[in-house]
Amino acid sequence: MWEARATAGRGAELLEWARARAAELAERPLHCELFRAPQDRVLVITWWSAADFAARLPELPEPAADLITRPVHRWRFESVGRE
Template sequence: MTVALMWEARAAAGRGEELLSWARAHELTPAPLRRETFRAPEDRVLVITWWDADHRAELPELPDPVAELVCRPVHRWRFEQVAED
């Protein structure tokens, strides 16, 4: 089964590039099958990782950045891939 973990944070005012750099610098061990990083308006950063694992498996996730770097708590979601008909 393929599981996708989504991590999304919004940077404190004027710290979007710093949050993006922070997220890109954090390695996960073991490494996921795939990892993509996105940015959006309002200095939001999204990281999606794909894993060959059960939906409830213990998997490494990006931690919370230091509180001064974000303006609200990090959001996390977990999805499992659905087979196409």
């Protein structure tokens, strides 16, 4: 999971930037979804087939400093089932 907050008024630009970077990943994820939220936040969730958390997977890079208000947050999760 990749999440960033754009500088004020640049949420659409950050969303398009993230969409383009996701399309350019060195490997294709099983699934990729993009979300937007208030305060110009953008979230990208990618699903991968990996053995464990230590697996090397492509990551979306950090956007240009003038496009975001803080460093990108990245988290990895593993599925524990569906309800």
